[in-house]
Amino acid sequence: MEKKISILVVDDEESVRDSLSLWFVEDGYRVECAENAKKALSILESDTFDIILTDLKMPGMDGLEMLRRIKVLNKDSIIIVMTAFATVDTAVKALKDGAFDYVTKPFDPDDLSHLIRNATRQITLAQENETLKKRVDSLESVEDLIGKSEAIKRVLKEVESVAPTNSSVIITGESGTGKELVARAIHANSLRKFYPLVSVHCGALTESLLESELFGHEKGSFTGALYNRKGRFEMADSGTIFLDEIATISAKMQVELLRVLETKSFMRVGGNKEISSDFRVICATNRDLKSMVEKGTFREDLYYRLNVMNIHVPPLRERVEDIPLLVEYFIRKYCTTMNKPVITIDPAASKRILAYQFPGNIRELENMIERAIVVGNGRKIGLADLPFGKDVIESSVESLEDFEKAFILQILNKYSWNISRTAQALKVDRVTLYNKIKKYSLKS
Amino acid sequence: MNPPTITLFTFGHFERGFLERISGAVTKEYNCSVVIKEAHTDISEFFDPGRRQYNGDKLLREVDTLQVQGSAKVIGLFQVDLFIPILTYIFGQAQLGGRTAIASLYRLSNERYGMKADDELLLNRFIKEVIHELGHTFGLIHCHTASCVMQSSTYVEDIDLKNSHLCSKCRTETGKV
Numbered sequence: 001m002e003k004k005i006s007i008l009v010v011d012d013e014e015s016v017r018d019s020l021s022l023w024f025v026e027d028g029y030r031v032e033c034a035e036n037a038k039k040a041l042s043i044l045e046s047d048t049f050d051i052i053l054t055d056l057k058m059p060g061m062d063g064l065e066m067l068r069r070i071k072v073l074n075k076d077s078i079i080i081v082m083t084a085f086a087t088v089d090t091a092v093k094a095l096k097d098g099a100f101d102y103v104t105k106p107f108d109p110d111d112l113s114h115l116i117r118n119a120t121r122q123i124t125l126a127q128e129n130e131t132l133k134k135r136v137d138s139l140e141s142v143e144d145l146i147g148k149s150e151a152i153k154r155v156l157k158e159v160e161s162v163a164p165t166n167s168s169v170i171i172t173g174e175s176g177t178g179k180e181l182v183a184r185a186i187h188a189n190s191l192r193k194f195y196p197l198v199s200v201h202c203g204a205l206t207e208s209l210l211e212s213e214l215f216g217h218e219k220g221s222f223t224g225a226l227y228n229r230k231g232r233f234e235m236a237d238s239g240t241i242f243l244d245e246i247a248t249i250s251a252k253m254q255v256e257l258l259r260v261l262e263t264k265s266f267m268r269v270g271g272n273k274e275i276s277s278d279f280r281v282i283c284a285t286n287r288d289l290k291s292m293v294e295k296g297t298f299r300e301d302l303y304y305r306l307n308v309m310n311i312h313v314p315p316l317r318e319r320v321e322d323i324p325l326l327v328e329y330f331i332r333k334y335c336t337t338m339n340k341p342v343i344t345i346d347p348a349a350s351k352r353i354l355a356y357q358f359p360g361n362i363r364e365l366e367n368m369i370e371r372a373i374v375v376g377n378g379r380k381i382g383l384a385d386l387p388f389g390k391d392v393i394e395s396s397v398e399s400l401e402d403f404e405k406a407f408i409l410q411i412l413n414k415y416s417w418n419i420s421r422t423a424q425a426l427k428v429d430r431v432t433l434y435n436k437i438k439k440y441s442l443k444s
Numbered sequence: 445m446n447p448p449t450i451t452l453f454t455f456g457h458f459e460r461g462f463l464e465r466i467s468g469a470v471t472k473e474y475n476c477s478v479v480i481k482e483a484h485t486d487i488s489e490f491f492d493p494g495r496r497q498y499n500g501d502k503l504l505r506e507v508d509t510l511q512v513q514g515s516a517k518v519i520g521l522f523q524v525d526l527f528i529p530i531l532t533y534i535f536g537q538a539q540l541g542g543r544t545a546i547a548s549l550y551r552l553s554n555e556r557y558g559m560k561a562d563d564e565l566l567l568n569r570f571i572k573e574v575i576h577e578l579g580h581t582f583g584l585i586h587c588h589t590a591s592c593v594m595q596s597s598t599y600v601e602d603i604d605l606k607n608s609h610l611c612s613k614c615r616t617e618t619g620k621v
């Protein structure tokens with residue numbers, strides 16, 4: 001027979017302990033109760049539990065402190081925190097410290113059963129993985145996250161620490177910095193790695209398309225719905241769903257998403273059957289969600305649900321030391337895929353790349369290298385193979401002054417430092433131009 | 445020896461015919477005699493003004509104090525919205541393997557969910573709820589057999605999916621006590 005799932009309930013209120021213990025016993029679990037953290041810790045010395053359900057505010061040691069201590073003893077223990085509405089902030093802190101989930105008191109009977117079912121699912125996943133691990137030696141490896149900078153090392157460390165938890169993660173960073181790659185790395189290092197990682201590019205779809213994409217639809221629910229179709233949430237069962245460009249979703253979708261995250265169940269568009277799915281959520285955005293929350297364009301409750309962990313992927317210009325490694329990596333990658341011998345890069349070209357600011361980040365660098373290999377002579381990537389026109393203003397320019405300086409210099413060069421013609425072109429008088437030349441110490 | 449008796453204690457007004465149908469179903473399911481009694485307890489003291497609901501823990505204790513000669517099981521039947529401190533609502537609850545249970549009609553009616561009233565459906569739901577809670581007093585825990593009345597139900601729709609009888613496994617369990 002299957003071993004009964006065991007639950008330890010920790011709460012200073014007797015009625016809460018009694019009700020929950022009755023509820024769980026009726027549901028066929030093994031239950032113990034403790035009225036404070038100290039008692040719980042002492043029970044845990046001689047007994048183990050699959051799930052620990054604890055109050056946050058208790059006299060003596062609080063739930064957070066207890067959580068930390070339990071995690072030290074056994075980092076895999078599944079701890080669910082119960083909290084009064086006023087302390088949702090603390091609950092979020094608890095999630096960051098490794099709690100599996102939280103519920104606000106009082107909760108719907110249905111939430112309680114979902115919560116325990118999800119936790120149980122996590123336990124079975126862990127067990128299944130143990131068995132699978134024995135069978136599969138080599139994992140499908142993630143495309144490597146290349147880099148040696150402190151910035152990328154920090155990202156990798158964060159990936160490593162969030163991966164095994166079940167928490168939702170928001171990955172922030174400019175376009176092309178590698179957010180999707182980070183999401184894949186998290187999934188590949190999680191308990192869910194043997195199950196699918198399903199990506200949805202929220203920004204690319206209209207509201208109603210996104211809805212049917214995420215939830216699926218029943219045949220005939222709208223024109224064009226010719227077949228029943230599984231949604232992405234269903235496909236991500238036991239795995240991870242990656243919601244890219246989360247900041248773009250409409251107010252209505254925000255509400256629906258929040259509901260799904262809370263209940264892990266939903267209905268297909270045009271359907272009437274509640275479908276459950278067990279998935280982990282990872283989101284990405286290049287926008288500042290926090291300020292969208294402040295402005296009221298992004299729901300605060302959804303933000304808290306999603307933003308349990310945050311990984312920020314810094315722009316390439318803040319980790320210039322990674323550029324040579326990346327260049328080498330992309331040269332190898334594209335030469336190999338194009339069936340060419342692996343070539344090198346000319347020092348001048350290298351230098352030019354290092355000086356560039358890469359507003360499009362790694363994607364831009366990658367495209368640049370791919371193109372250079374295609375257009376080049378097949379021996380060496382030279383300056384001419386790179387898309388830097390001579391007149392392009394350096395994008396290292398950030399302030400208006402820098403821009404003015406670079407622009408004046410460019411026009412001066414264009415007219416071979418002929419002051420009259422340059423002043424004419426710039427539509428300023430010669431005195432002004434002389435002053436600018438002095439101010440910016442421009443030299444030919 | 446007389447077969448064991450189950451007492452249905454009503455709080456608030458229930459139609460006679462309605463109660464008889466419940467009593468009939470319980471008699472058949474548990475093979476015992478059923479007595480219907482009217483309770484005269486003023487339940488206003490169990491009302492929680494903050495939640496505008498009635499405290500199910502306290503009501504269960506109250507029903508447990510009602511003296512009924514020779515009754516093996518007692519269940520209090522209510523019309524009001526029941527809660528327990530940790531949950532937003534309950535349909536009913538019971539002492540597991542004990543003597544007493546409670547159940548309420550309040551959240552079982554279609555109108556509560558903006559649908560057309562259906563008296564027969566309401567009665568059926570209530571019968572299932574009463575038999576379910578009594579099952580707990582016989583020591584039964586939730587059953588995973590889809591049709592069994594001891595399936596856990598957190599929504600009325602869940603109640604509609606099961607039928608009002610114990611599955612054979614649960615029936616055997618009650619025979620043991």
Ligand SMILES: Nc1ncnc2c1ncn2[C@@H]1O[C@H](COP(=O)(O)OP(=O)(O)OP(=O)(O)O)[C@@H](O)[C@H]1O
Binds near residue numbers: 144176
């Ligand atoms: N550290 C890295 N090492 C190697 N390749 C990388 C790295 N970071 C990003 N890349 C590559 O750069 C490209 C862009 O990365 P990705 O799609 O993950 O960026 P993104 O942040 O999701 O961009 P967007 O916001 O535009 O969706 C991908 O081809 C990815 O493989």
Ligand SMILES: [Mg+2]
Binds near residue numbers: 179180284
């Ligand atoms: Mg992306």
Ligand SMILES: [Zn+2]
Binds near residue numbers: 026576586595596597
């Ligand atoms: Zn029950």
Ligand SMILES: [Zn+2]
Binds near residue numbers: 587589593594614
């Ligand atoms: Zn059964």
